[in-house]
Amino acid sequence: MMTERQRKFRAQYVARISPLYNGFSHVAVMYGAGIAAIWWCASRMDDLGWEWLLAIPVFLAGNLFEWAMHTFVMHRRIDVFALRAIYERHTREHHQYFTDNDVTIDTVREFRIVFFPWRVLIVLGVLGTLLGTIAGAVINANAGYVVFITMVAMYLNYETFHLCCHVHDNWFVRHVPFVNTIRRHHMAHHNLGIMMKYNMNLTYPIADWLMNTSDLRRGLLGHLFNGFSEQHVKDELKPIIARFRNGDVQEKRVTLDGPVLTAEEKGAMAM
Numbered sequence: 001m002m003t004e005r006q007r008k009f010r011a012q013y014v015a016r017i018s019p020l021y022n023g024f025s026h027v028a029v030m031y032g033a034g035i036a037a038i039w040w041c042a043s044r045m046d047d048l049g050w051e052w053l054l055a056i057p058v059f060l061a062g063n064l065f066e067w068a069m070h071t072f073v074m075h076r077r078i079d080v081f082a083l084r085a086i087y088e089r090h091t092r093e094h095h096q097y098f099t100d101n102d103v104t105i106d107t108v109r110e111f112r113i114v115f116f117p118w119r120v121l122i123v124l125g126v127l128g129t130l131l132g133t134i135a136g137a138v139i140n141a142n143a144g145y146v147v148f149i150t151m152v153a154m155y156l157n158y159e160t161f162h163l164c165c166h167v168h169d170n171w172f173v174r175h176v177p178f179v180n181t182i183r184r185h186h187m188a189h190h191n192l193g194i195m196m197k198y199n200m201n202l203t204y205p206i207a208d209w210l211m212n213t214s215d216l217r218r219g220l221l222g223h224l225f226n227g228f229s230e231q232h233v234k235d236e237l238k239p240i241i242a243r244f245r246n247g248d249v250q251e252k253r254v255t256l257d258g259p260v261l262t263a264e265e266k267g268a269m270a271m
Contacts, residue, residue: 001102003101005247005251009097010097014110022108023111023112026115026118027111030115030121030156034152034156037125037128037152038152038153041145041148042145044141044145048146049142051146054135054139054143054147055150058151058154062150062154063207064210066154066202066203073087075195077257094113095192095195096256098190099191099192100192100241100245101247103165103166105167115159120155124151127151128147128148128151128152129148131148132144132145132147132148157203158203161186161202164182165186178224180227181224181225184228186202188215188233191241191244192244192254192258192259193241193244193265194237194241194269195259196258197213198215198269199213206224215237218232234271236268236269236271240268
């Protein structure tokens with residue numbers, strides 16, 4: 001159940017959304033540009049062979065990059081304009097708007113707090129073009145297109161999975177493999193007690209498993225196909241998770257910059 005603290009923040013945030021903002025346009029531009037870029041690259045590949053295998057290391061590197069950005073930029077305040085803005089938008093807004101008491105949206109205007117701003121597409125396009133050009137020069141043109149396509153596909157995957165984490169419960173998010181896993185994984189991340197350290201992946205919890213920043217204690221395959229199971233949640237985290245679902249605790253011990261943890265809680269999270 002949503003706490004009064006969360007309810008007040010939501011009302012204030014929604015009131016600040018520009019009347020010109022349109023959630024459908026936001027999504028249309030994002031997916032339209034991404035799909036068009038993938039189609040353009042795919043239409044220019046000629047006699048694709050082994051180059052498609054490059055998607056595997058690019059995917060794994062992207063998964064680690066996703067984890068690192070979430071851990072060290074979105075949840076760590078860096079006093080550089082663009083990086084500070086990312087932190088402000090994520091930790092001080094997104095994580096106040098959504099907690100594990102209530103992670104869902106009700107209207108398309110709330111897409112504003114779920115999806116990245118459109119300018120992220122520009123950054124992705126520049127970075128993808130740079131890495132794709134390097135791969136094309138070092139290997140061949142097909143390699144460059146595969147690198148670019150994989151990067152864009154991963155971004156669209158990220159945004160799609162993130163939306164699935166914030167819609168109301170339904171058959172799709174409950175039963176589709178990987179989607180159900182990341183929904184539980186991300187809902188746990190939104191617990192105000194553990195949000196600064198645990199469950200940083202938002203596509204597939206590979207890096208979280210590798211870096212031991214998952215709230216689960218199990219192997220890689222167990223992480224990927226965990227679904228909604230709470231059976232393997234780390235015992236030392238359970239009291240912290242339960243405590244920070246309480247509205248009084250949130251009022252007293254949660255700031256816009258995260259939870260104020262006791263020495264005992266910090267020790268439990270260091271295990």
